Amino acid sequence: MNKNEILSVTQEIFRDIFDEDDMLIQDSTNSDDIEEWDSLNHINLVTSIEKEFNIRFALGELVSLKNVGEMLNLIIEKLK
Amino acid sequence: MPIFYESEYNQYFEDALFGNNALKEFQPDIFYIHTTVVNIINFPKSNDSIDDINQLIADELSKYQSIWEALSKYNCAIIQNNFDLPITRTLGNLDCYSPLGKVNFVNKLNEGFSRFAQEIGNLYINDINYLSSYIGLKAWFDEPLWYLSKYALSLEAIPELAFNLSHIINAIFGNSKKCLVLDLDNTCWGGIIGDDGLSGIQIGTETAVAEAFTTFQQYAKNLKDRGVTLAVCSKNNFDNAKEGFDHPESILRFSDFVSFKANWEPKHLNISEIAQEINISNDSLVFIDDNPMEREIVSSQLPSVSVPDVGGDIAHFIKHIERNGYFEVVSLSEEDKKRNAYYKGNEKRLAEQVKFTSYEEFLKSLGMKAIIKPFEDVYLDRITQLSNKTNQFNLTTKRYTTGEITAISSDPDYITLYGKLVDKHGDNGLIAASIGRIREKTCHIDLWLMSCRVLKRGMEQAMLDQFVTICKARGLTEVVGYYFKTKKNEMVSNLYECLGFTLVESNSMKSVWKLDLDQYNAQNIIIGIINE
Secondary structure (H helix, E strand, O other): OHHHHHHHHHHHHHHHHHHHHHHOOOOOOOOOOOOOOOOHHHHHHHHHEEEEEEOOOOOOHHHHHOOOEEEEEEEEHHHH | OOOOOOOOOOOOHHHHHOHHHHHHHHHHOEEEEEHHEEEEOOOOOOOOHHHHHHHHHHHHHHHHHHHHHHHHHHHOOEEEOOEEEEEEEEOOHHHHHOOOOOHHHHHHHHHHHHHHHHOOOOOEEOHHHHHHHHOOOHHHHHHHHHHHHHHOOOOOHHHHHHHHHHHHHHHOOOOOOOOEEOOOOOOOOOOOOOOOOHHHHOOOOHHHHHHHHHHHHHHHHHHOOOOOOEEEEEEOOOHHHHHOOOOOOOOOOOOHEEEEEEEEOEEEEHHHHHHHHHHHOOOHEEEEOHHHHHHHHHHOOOOEEEOOOOOOOOOHHHHHHHHHHOOOOOOOHHHHHHHHHHHHHHHHHHHHOOOOHHHHHHHHHHOOOEEEOOHHHHHHHHHHHHHHHHHOOEEEOOOOOOOOOOOOOOOHHHHEEEEEEEEOEEEEEEEEEEEEEOOOEEEEEEEEEEEEHHHHOOHHHHHHHHHHHHHHHHHOEEEEEEEOOOOOOHOOOHHHHHHEEEEEOOOOEEEEEEEHHHHHOOOOOEEEEEEO
């Protein structure tokens, strides 16, 4: 999968969790941009992404994520 | 639909004991106290004597007693989790029988909870000790999720917890099922009595299959013995059907059934008649049948009857009935009598308990000590991290990079403070930070945040005291505070007002507050400051 494909799958997950069918995300999107992105939805996001891509994030990796771009890069790294 | 009031993070004890207006106005019907093994702070230590350990148990139990007692003024049901087992056992198998073992300790606390629940009429135990064993501790507790989000149980376990809880709530409101309606052939015994005859059906202990049917009958019998009504709904000749319960190995007898429908009418008609005969509504019935067609007919024609998909294998029937908690009860009638006797003894017992007469007294009992000092290099990462993830107690929700924080920490035009808090339960770590920007004789508070885990502990006052002290030392005359409204920081919308600031201006998005330093008197009387 290339980054665009991963972005589009991740975008579907975001749309599903935030219940917004036309939500668009990009590298710079972070929790300040999405009102509903609280700690509970963050867990939902992480869990859905882990399930979708069949990967597991390690503890420290998640703490340092600042935006969607970093999240995508981490997914790419894990899929290698 | 139920409406929920949720306490702030880890505020269950404070909210219960000292109440708050929002909770009072909410007028709850049910309190649910979701505590788990992670809420136990003082486990036995390796050099504790038996007396020490007994004291620890008494202290822990007394904490919950005081919660239940304080909540009794709301006159509603209290559902309290007991404790799941700790995921690690330092002593291995010894952990369960050494008084120093955590497993042993948890078991004793659970015994204590059971004792109280037997005595206190409106206290119900949500048995997460059983539930976690049932799904497995490994699946129940997710370590990363705990470290990351302070979830006391895994995502997978949450629906299990909620479902289990719903059974208790159903029972409290009298919505549990009352009648178990059973099919006969291949449900109460193996085989078809009309074809195989009495000697041909499988019941008893001779074969594996017969044994499974016997166990199922025994289960139904046990339900009957504790007050569940039994009925039969079977496509059979009445005489054949009745004869099945004359089998010498049969646990159930014809007389165990309050209603017995064995004929060739469609089952949904029979079940309607059963409900009318017993004089209960359809939604009090649970129908068990091994035949998916029959289940389909009944559930489509009588949607309020519970028709679990038990499959076709008798070995799993009981599990389906159990897991759905259809027949959950919160008391048996004998116990009800005992409970009434409790109330008299209760008043006295509760009066003897150690109580706090005020919130202030409680806070003092925590023995809090704080370090409140300007930013130091070792903490810059933590402060940056807090500035980026704190949403609730955050007046401006201004995000900073490590570079910005580092620059500010050494800039003379800024006043910075971090706060660390220790109490008798442990070290809370670095939980507060503020940044003030100096312009002439005024200090503007650009950032003030605190972790939710130390809310309402007096740390707000302690931080402000320290902030003011530094401002005065720098010859400043006033402090200006800003509240920028976000969706998540409502809890601090009136913080500055509570701390004695005067409103300068406000609109729907923000408010600006001013504090005259000459007029300021120190407010913290609870927390000891230990800046060396």
